[in-house]
Structures are given as structure tokens and as C-alpha cells.
Amino acid sequence: MTLLAPKEADRKKQLGQYFTGQRVGRLLAELAGAESAKSIIDPMVGSADLLVSCLAAGAMPERMIGVELDPIAIAEAKAALTGVAGAKLLLSDAFSAELPAEQFDLVITNPPYIRYQAKRDVDGVEIPSGETVRTGLVRAIESRGGLTPAVRTRLLRAAFEYPGTADIAVPAWILSASLVREGGVLAVVAPQAWLSRNYAHVVRELLDDLFNVEVIVEDGDASWFEDAQVRTHLVVARHRASRPQSQHRSVIRARATRELDCGGSLRGSMPSERDVVAALRAITSGSATLVTTGLSAHVERDLFVAAKGQAGHVSLQVAAALGAVPGTMTRTLESYGWRAGQGLRTGANDFFYVTEKDGPKPARRWGLNALSLPRECLLPAVRRQSDLGPQRDVADEASLTARVLYLQGWVTAADSKRLAAPHTARILPPDVARWIARVAKTPFSDSDRSKLFPELTAVATNVRNDRSAKPIAFWYQLPELAPRHRPAVFVPRVCGGQPAAYANSVGAVVDANFASLWPVESRALPADALLALLNSAWTWANLEASCTVLGGGALKVEATDLRRLPLPDLAAADIEQLSALGRTLRTQTSSEALRQVDALVFSVLAPATNATTGLRELAERSLRHRSKR
Template sequence: MTVEALLDAARKKQLGQYFTDQRVGRLLAALADAGSAASIIDPMVGSADLLQACLSVGARPERLVGIELDPVALDRARTALDGVEGTELTLGDAFSAPLPSTQFDLVITNPPYIRYQSRSQVDGIDVPTSAGVRAGLIRAISGRRDLSEDDKGLWLRAAKEYPGTSDIAVPAWLLSAALVRPGGVLAVVAPQAWLSRNYAHAVRTLLDAAFDIEVIVEDGDASWFDDAQVRTQLVVARRRALTAQGAGGATVMARATRRLAAGGDLRGTLGSEAEVAEALRSVTSSTPVVVTVGLDAHLEHGLSVSASGQGAQVPPRVAATLGPEADRALVRTLESYGWRTGQGLRSGANDFFYVSVVDPDVRPARRWGIDSLPLPPECLLPAVRRQNELGEGFAVDESLLPSRLVYLQGWVTASDLKRMGPGDAEVLPSPVDKWITQVASTPLSSKDPTKLFPELVAVATNNKTDRTGRPVKFWYQLPALAPRHRPALFLGRVCGGRPKAFRNGSGVVVDANFSTLWPVEPGALPADALLALLNSSWTWANLESTCTVLGGGALKVEATDLRRLALPDLSAEAVDRLAQLGRSLVESPSDAVREAIDQVVADSVVPADVTSDLAPALRVLAERAMQHRSRDGSSVGGHP
């Protein structure tokens, strides 16, 4: 029986445990050349999956070290490594337990993924606070005698600067990196978002300064971890001196799909994980190539992981459709067009913060048993919660929206008005006051009767106090809405059919069920032009080839997918034409309008001196990909 089966799901979540599948571990170990390492450590060893993986690909280290907070997992690790010479396993928190004084040839780990914000216990295990983790990390770095003063300065800056609300994986990265000897290897299982999210900027800055990123392999179908909510990546980096120049930034960027799995291994048609690793190291093309079945890769020069996001890359199957002209295609990112992308509003408690309007009644969620609530009209903001509220067009029709966001900025209950510090606030009607009191004393669900709405992590942060400690904001008052909450454009994050972008001309609030886009530069690409571009067959084919396919065959379009989407480098004439077509798409959508969009985009991708039928070819590619994933959902789109 696996460790996952033995440990309760809630317990695992609290400890941030996503144990590494042996096939994933073997591939990571092979990529990290574990067989040549004389010393290996996993400072968050879990049940020793990664250390076992190193042994299975030929590692015979003189020293094999693991540290683990959870005694249940560590017992499994001891059983798994029983009899292996040089093994040292320690029970404890890696941020406070005594660490080996020497540096290691290979540090390999799959850090826990959970935000530690307050002290708690899980089965008697002390879960450290964020402050405790930071203090322990600073002590550990300061005590590394093999780190030079310059090295310590770099690591200590990172340890002091990463956000306190970060996932514990961030300090785990920093600690692990501090244990690598010069010339040694850091190998980590990481969430895909580490390349773009602000919370990991300190990690990326440190890696740019002290490491050469050799390989990044992405789990394109989110198939490596059944219980994880995001796609993961395998990251392999080699330590270098701070004074040394990077090795030209030659990084192999690879994307795996379910088809890479063969006979229990991630090797496609190759003979072993070692052969996969060798094949990836042999990639020299800057255009994606097929390494083996289920694995595409390209070489990226000058990769700076401290920079937000990734460069645009045309996926292999789209490049194949372009044919010989693929190398001449000029593409750029959404950010280069002056736009950003993120996720819509995550309220933390939708059953409270969203109500329905059925004229003339304002109705909260059914669980409250209230047919009508006299919420002030100015507190009710029109909101898009689901795709089925949007109709057939390409723009938000506010009259069709049944949902309203309860936005109580400037409004408080009568009792809270008495508690407040100086400031103006309106008093909510008595029935609303009563409803808020009812919600405040209600558990989120019967499965967790001790967790009340105001105590939810995303809700509790709404509470604010002034310098004297008096409250000025309360749990039921959402913070100020950001551009990502009221975007100019948005797409559904889960698409059963063709991904579709919508125009949000009236600025309604958009829920976290959608990926959102908004302009940030004065000269940004016009919204109507981007609307047309996002609804083109070019974008459709690219998303089918790069986004995650969920179990039921739906396509998951995340902000990270949009950040790295390869968009054509448009001329001024093409921008003007697309803006016109975008307006037509909103006002009078038709097949003719969409075909015209496809032609403008295709003409922008293919050089002017080339005659091409790219537009219809892209539609065929995208349609086949959608049909394929809709049929069985078992592999990523793009395989006819």
C-alpha cells in the first residue's frame, strides 16, 4: 500500500504532501545525472521516493541524506532505504534541524506546497509559522561554512525579501540551493507558476546569479500527480561561482504529455530515462522538435528566470503546419503588446459574496433560507460567474447577468460602527446586519464544522486595523477591486469546446472561473484588435497544443498559458484591420468575420513573399485537436 493510501487526505493537504511518483523521480534523477553524484541530499525527503529514484538510475553515493518533518513518512523512508550504505535519515523540520556541514553534489527534492501563516499541529507535528521558517532559513544560511561572504549575502537577501505569504516551497528552494556545492546540481519538482509568479521572484533572482538552468521539463497534461491542482515541472540547475559568467544560458525547455508514459516509465519509445535525458541534452534547435513520443523540446538561449513569464514559442504541431516558414515566423508575447493577464476575483467565500437578482428580489445563496434581502443598490456590482451566463456573442450583455457581487466598501453593521476607528461609514439595513451575523456564525461546511466563514484564509485578510488596533475594515468587506477583477477581456479557464474570448466593455466584475486580460501601457494593442486575435484559429490551435487537457476532455486555459502564447508580430495595418474586425465580432458576429480575422492573422505570421493556405490549415488543426480531446481526454490536443 502506498504512503498516499495510508495518510489521510486532509492530513496530507495540511502538510503540503504530494509524494513523487517513482517514474517522475527516475526522470528527474536521470536529468540530474544522479549516477555520478558522490553525495545526495533531499532536505524534505518524505517517503524517500526521490532518493530511491536516484538509486534506481545508478547512483551509488558515499552519502545519502534525508530530513523529514513527518514521522509516518520517515518510517517509510527508513524501510525503503534499509541496508543502503551511507544513508542518514533525520526526523525534524529542515529549517530548524541540524544540517550536514558539507555541501552536496546533488540536492534533489519535491518541496511541500502549502502556505504557513499560523502555528498549528497535525497529528502532533508542529507546523512552523512563516516567521519561524524565515528565521530558520536565515540561521541555516548564516551557518553554511562553505558559502563565501558574497554567497551568504545573496542568499540572505533572498531569504529576507521573499513574501511572508509565500508557499513554503519558496524558502525550501532557497535552503536546497544553499546546500549545493559549486559545480553540483539542484533538481526540483516545482509548480509551473514558479517562472511567472511574484512570490517566487527571490528564487529566480538567486538562480540567475548562482546557477545555470540546464533543463526544464513541463508536465503538459497535469498527469504526473493525481492529487495536484496545477501542472508541475522538473527543473535541473548547475551551481556556478557568482563571479563566473553563465554558460550562455543554453536551457532545454521541454513539454511532456501522457504519451511519454510507456511501461510504467516516462521514456516514450526510448529505452530508459537515461536515454531521454541524453536526448534532451542533445537538443540544439531553437524551434520545438519531437524528442520522442510525448516529448517536445527546444533550446532557449539567454533565459533569465528572474524575468516575469517566458518567451513566446510556436508549438511543434503549429510549427509543422507552418512548414518551412516556421523559422521565419515573427512572434511576440501578450506582455510585449502592453497587456497583462491573471485570474478573476477569488472572493474566498462565494456563498456570501455573490447573490442573485430576480427582479425585484435580491437573493443570497439558498443555504441562508432568505428569499429577499434589502442590500443597498450601490453595494451590488454586476458580475460574470459562469460561461453559461454570457450568451452566444463575444461581449458581456449586462442585462443577462443574474449574479451580483456584494461589495460593502463604506458600509458596516451597526455593532461594527461602534467598534470602528475614526472614519465615515454607512450603516447597513437591519436584515442585512442579521444576515451577516448569521453567516459569521456558520461553518463553511458540515465536513469541517470548526471553520467559520470569517476565519477562512482569503476572508480573514479583509480585516484591517489602524495604528491603535481599532478595526477599520471587516471580514465582509472585500478589498479594492484590481484591473484583473474588472478586465477588458476574459476567457473561460475551463473550455469544453473552442476557447472563446469576451469583451467586457462595461467593466463588470469577472469571477475566478475566468482568465482575465487588461492593458497596462498607453500604447497597448487596442482591445478590439486583441479580441479578434484571441478568437482567431491561430490562437485556438496554439492553445490546443499548449494548454492542459482535463480528465473529461475540457481544455484548461490559465493565465500562464496566455503569458507565453505566441502572438504574431502585427503591422500597423493589421492592427487597424483586426480592431475593425473585433468590433464586427461584437456587433454582428458571423463566419465571414471570423474567416477574415484568420486571414489577417495568417498573413501576419507568414512572410509577405510566401503564398500560403495557413488560415484553413490552422482551423483544421485546431478542430482535430478539439475533437481528439473531447473524444477521450486522454492526451493533449494536436494528435489527429
């Protein structure tokens, strides 16, 4: 591994550059069938790793196009493709590039992950603004002569609908999809979040409408990219264009571990990546099957990637502790009437959080000892893991020092004169108004003094006007809180040891540092039963096998991991017993209660297996995973 100098590493991060490398590229090229492609394009080519990988997979295209806005990267790409017939590289951002009018057999890419808050200029490279990207994307779709009217209309809908808060990868997906011919292949390197994040929902719907997703391979140990601490997916989909949408699809879902890497190739114990792909595409079972060393896979039928409640699946590693590969014995959170999301993201914690100690006090940066904030505007909040006690419940709001500043219905005297209905609001005390005015004129950070607090993307959305353009809400007023902000159960998103779940008896606001869970059906699984389940060895083992490992060995538990968590199919008596054990965990730290939870869960999942032996195996596997973090 070549270590980058700090300045170079920072430059690549700001440009969203996590170059694929040919180790990952060769596997993706084989999955995409690059050998048979006569025309190939990478619209975000970087240093041409993916195009070179296609050539290594046996591709001999008549046309090979790469587009890149970074002159340093494109110089590397030119060097890599020297002497390749039909290869052409364009120095441009992909959304304004003059591309060939013909559609491509293969579009293969690793889009940059530049957030909407990013700087517009990085080391002389001009990054297009969100508005410029959308305008260019629309123009590019409209100009493509090889699209049918129906496909063009569907692509334009996606181009207009994706949220402005999305990173550039989302419009990059849409652009890439517009370049694929009917029957051609789209092959993308994507972060795991593409399957769960709201901002990528438009992309998932587009894939469901125009493509058949064939294979998804997950980097289970987050080991493919040394400089990115997220799990990565390789996604391969075939454009079916005007053919009718099938109601019965089969998608091969695979999970790779570090053991798949053999001498710098992702081939496990097989001779080549081509052999791995052949074995992978031969998988037909809905249960986890070992493909080769470091790679297991199963088939998911009727999978629509835009659907929210995708089925949970037991990994091969966890299933081994049961003595047999399980079939249809598990359920998901959604099937139990629960949803998973993320806690409150204010966009400006230094303003929206105050401490409740010797009177409400704002963040230290403001240098204020106290403010006469209305008591009803201070909502108890769980902001950090250090706010939590040994019990698995937040039962006393007095134990919480953090408060969320919730100013709905309150405005400054100056702003009351601008309101559409001034009589509906109460006036904030003068010292609070002076503080708000000061914050409004303050740069969010010393490193980027061009953006003030009210201009932050997540804060600016608080502003709302009526039809006559008169204000009805200001930047300092958080919108109405949703159930995910005051969940019944929550789990820290970053866990140093075993992930733990907590109940929220007092209905405190829970910060975005936590994954949140809340019931959505009247007959949902009781919160106490869910609390017990989420604190079981079974849940721990599955999260160790599926969640991302961060630098320093912490495990990152996202809402998508909880949505896909395979839960036992419980009978009424099981639920009643788990509820009782959950109530015990709320009030005391009880190793005996946890042991009973584990025994019950295991008896449901594998009644024919020796519970003591199975639980020991689960615990040992979990500990081995944790020791490898």
C-alpha cells in the same frame, strides 16, 4: 497503477504528498547528473523515490540524506534504502532537522504542496505552522557554515520576503537552495505555476541571483502524476554563488507528452533516460526540435525566470500545421501592451456574492429573502460561465444576476465608533449590520468549524489599521478593485470544448473562475483585435497543446498559458481588419467572422502555405487533442 483507498488518498492529499515515483525520478536524476554526486540530500524525501532514482542513475555517494515528517513514508524510505552505504534518514520536518553542516553536490526533491490554510495535524502528523516554518528556515540558513556571507544574506532576504499565503513548497525551495554547494545542482519537481504565481516570485528571483537554470522539462499532458491534475515541471539549476551574474543565459525548455513513456520509462524511442538527457542537452536551436518520441525542446536565451513577459513559443505539434518550424515570427501579450491575470478571488463567496433577482439576496445558506443593501454597493459580476450568452461580449449588466458586495465607504454602526475617521464612512442599514455580525460568528465550513469567515486568510487581509492601530477598513470591505478584476477581455479557466474569449463592455467584475486580460499601454493592441485573436483556431491549437487537462476532460487555461501564447506579428492593416471582426463577434455569433479571423491569422503566420490546408490541419490537430482529454 495502484489505486489508493479513499482514506489513504485523503491523508496523502492533506500532507501534500504526490510521491514522484521512479519513472519521473530517473529522468530527473539523469538531468541532474546524479552519477557524479558524492553527497546527495532530499529534504522532503517521502518514500525515497528520488534517492533510489539517483542510485539507479549510477550514483555512489559518500553521503545520502533524507528528511521526512511522516513516519509511514519514512518507513517506506528505510525499506527502499536498506543496505545502501552512507544513507541516513531523519524523522523530522526539514525546517527544524539537524542537518550536516557541509554543503551538498546535489539537492533533489519534490516538495509537499500544503497550502497555508491546511490543518495543523493530519493523522497524528504535526504540520508546522507558517510562522514555525519561517522561523526554522531562517535558523537553518543562519546555521549553514558553508555559505558565503553574500549568499547567506541573499537567502535570508528570500526567507523573510516570501508571502505568508505561499504553500510550504516555497520555503522548501529556499531551504533546498541553501543546501547546495557552489557548482552543485538543485533539481526540483514543481507544478507549472512556479513560473507564474506571485507567491513563487521570491523563488524565481533567488534562482536568477544565485543559480543558472539549465533545463526545464514540462509534463505536457499532465500524465506523470495520476493523483494530481496539474502540469509538472522538472527544474535543474546549478549554483554559481559568487560568480558574476551572466547577462546571456541559455535555458533548455522541453515539453514531454504521453508518448515519452515507454514501458514505464520516460525515454521515448531511445535506449535509456541517459540517452534522452544527452540528446536534450545537445539542443541549440531556438525553434522547437524533436528530441525523441514524445519530447520536443528549444533553447531560450536571456531567460530570467523572474521576468514577467517571457517569450511565447510555438510547439512542435502546432508548427507542423504551418509546413515549417517557425522562427521569430510571434509576439506575446506583453509585447502588445496587455497583461494577463486572474479575476476576483474574494476568499468567501458565500458572503461577498449576492444575487440580483427580486431584490438583492445573499447566498442560500443564510436563509434571508432580501436585504436593504445600498444599490451602489452591488457591482455587476460575471461569476460563472452560465452567466454568459452566445455573443462574445458582456454588453448588458441587466443580464447578470450576480452582484459583488463592495462596501468600501460603508460600515456598521458599531464599527463606525471604532474608526480612525468616523465622519468619513456611511452607516449600513440595521438588517445588513445584523447579517454581517451573524456571518462574523459563523464557521466557514461544517468540515472545519474552527475557522470563522473573518479569519480566512484571504478575508483577514481586508482588515487595515492606521499608525495608531485604529481601524480604517474591516473584514467585510473588499480592497480597491484592480484592472484584473474588471478586465477588458476574459477567458474561462475551465473549458469543456474550445476555449472562448469574451469582451467586457460594461466593465463588470469578473470572478476568479476566469483568466483576465487588460491593456497597460496607451498604444496597446485594440481590445477588439485581441478578442478576435483569442477566438481563432490558432489560439485554440496552442492552448490545446500547452494547457492542463483536468479530470473529466476539461482544459484549464491559466494566466501563465495566455502570457506565453505565441501571437502573430501584425501589421497595422491586419490590426484594423481584426478589430472589425472582433466588433462583429461582440454582437453576433458569426461562423463567417471566425473563418475570416482564422484566414487572416494564418496568412500572417505562414504566407507561403496553403491557408485552406493549413487551417484544416490546425483544426484537426485541435480536435484530436480535445478527443484525448
